[in-house]
Amino acid sequence: MYRYTANPRPDAFVRDAPTVLAYAALGCFTFWLYAFGPALTLLRDELRFSYTLLGVYSTLWAAGAALAGASFTRLARRLPRSRLLWGSAIGAAAGAVLFTLGGSVPVTLVGAGVFGLAGTTMLTVIQAILSDRHGSRREQALTEANIGAGASAVLAPLALGALAGGVVGWRAVFALPMVVLAALYLRFRREPLTTATPRHPDRPPRDRTAPYDKPPPPSLSTRTGRDEHSPPRPRMPAGRYRARTFGGLPAACWMFAVLTAIGSAIEFCLVYFGPQMLVTTGLSATAAGTALGSNLFGILVGRIVGARLTRRPGRTVTLLYASLAITAVGFLLFWLTGHPTAAILGLFVCGLGIANLYPLSLALTFDAADGRDDEANARSQVVLGLVAAASPYLLGSLADRYGLTAAFTLEPTLIVLSVLLLAAGLRAHSRVARSTADEVTTPPIDPATTNQATTNQATTNPATSDSLPARPGKSGLRA
Known part of the structure; x- marks a missing residue:
């Protein structure tokens, strides 16, 4: 096995x-x-x-x-x-x-x-x-x-x-x-x-079989290439991007966590209210509940295909965009048709798209956590719990007021919001990566070089030199 x-x-x-x-x-x-x-x-x-x-x-x-x-x-x-x-x-x-x-x-x-x-x-x-x-x-x-x-x-x-x-x-x-x-x-x-797998290649992995009371002491940083003995770096020039954090996590991590929760909300709304929508196409309540299995079967097939595609690294973002597009196509077929066969087919296609929204979004959340995987994992579950409680309730409230077909407008709204969150999160994460790359390419300050440069400056700058040039008419000693 x-x-x-x-x-x-x-x-x-x-x-x-x-x-x-x-x-x-x-x-x-x-x-x-x-x-x-x-x-x-x-x-x-x-x-x-x-x-x-x-x-x-x-x-x-x-x-x-x-x-x-x-x-x-x-x-x-x-x-x-x-x-x-x-x-x-x-x-x-x-x-x-x-x-x-x-x-x-x-x-x-x-x-x-x-x-x-x-x-x-x-x-x-x-x-x-x-x-x-x-x-x-x-x-x-x-x-x-x-x-x-x-x-x-x-x-x-x-x-x-x-x-x-x-x-x-x-x-x-x-x-x-x-x-x-x-x-x-x-x-x-x-x-x-x-x-x-160590989070950073030059850090030994922490043993998670034993609890700890406080974080480990500072060690080498692969992001800056400096240790505690390195001299201070100059301040970041104006205009260079600084990563914004909220609750200790980068903004991109929060965006991907919300994306994870919304992907689950898209699935939950279909699971809870999909059978009711199928009843409007002429199916009985029992048949509609059974027909929901087409969505679950689509999820299973989609995850099998996704597992094969993710064997090659670097495909996460492309697969996420493709999954959202497939979800949108399947939902439109399910939502706008009045024929039960077409609606069931739409549920299956929706399942193909929904299948990988959660695992791939969660993977991006971990990647953007800057080494704080446990915090990102926990925050994503908080957001998911809140969204999972709110989205079906919101859909049901809209259905009572405007009808189920009109209430399902919430689904394409969530899909569009997912696309926007994915794009915004990728943009924020890439800005942090570019800023990190700039820091890595900036050569560290060598103390010996700094001392030599200070000595050379002292011999040429009258304002800071202890060996000022002799005044005219005087000896080489300082006046």
Whole structure:
């Protein structure tokens, strides 16, 4: 399944044991995530609560996700990756038990919140492990990981529907990821989740198997080519670009984080309201729910293709622009047609485009983080949680007021906003890169050369020389 390489090439992509563990764990989380939505419908039939309360479950999940993102940086500084991974997996399993076996609205609501908090923490740890292991090749790792996630997204509703009418019941579906995670723990519990690819070539990788209380001491900087013994550089000339940071992260990193969240919002709006749109084409509610599988199948196919295309580095931006274009074409076909077959085909094409928006945008977020991967990872999950809670609610509110077809104008708006954010983020990141390149090409000041230059200046500048020339009529001594 995976291979070890004693002396891999620096640019080789190795699917080692931690990578396989991350892939499998992400599949478990995605299975839970895509079983949660259909399970809400079944839970509502049993507990007889309103549509408004149905929305509260999703809001609590999103709130837990935002809280997970806000707290991840602090947790990552104090706990090793392995403890975070297995601890969050146990928390997600506890949330699943509360949600499925609670038997009342308050308990199941608590389960949804715990699900969102622990599950998103688990997702964030998985992304951090893949970023640690693969560095500049993280876009391939994230895209490959989402292939298994796409397969889980397709299988979860099918398994839920198959068991819902049987003796076992739909609740047994939520136990399947628990069994897989238990098997993964037995197999990989002693596997060290250390950093495999150093963030900078001249810095040793930090051991993430042990917590630390404070950041490591300053070391060499590859961006400036200077160390702590180098003399101070002249001030940056006027007009040279200075990178702007917000909350410790560059502006480009924030733009890509918002891009990641909007890509997820495009998917969530289709998942929640796509079946309702298919009903307007003449399909029954049951057939419309089944037809949504075309979108999930398109996501799976798109991620398989994306994984192959990202094997060659340097294609992330091109693939993102292509994904947004494919999403736009598919959505227009789904949105403007009145025929169910064409609408289902549009959903499939939308899935092809949506498939790689999240992993590729997240890879750009890490790349623009300037070495602060944990902070970027956490902030992206905060933004994603907020957007995931707001976008379906906004679409539903617009649908109640103006109708569903008019409300779906939100989708092309989000696609256009994604294009603008991608272009702006790339522009901001390239300006930082050019400024960094200017600093690298500026030769460092040699103290010996500086002292010699000062001596030469002293012999020629009367205002600063201790050996002034003799005045006329006097001896060579200073007057």
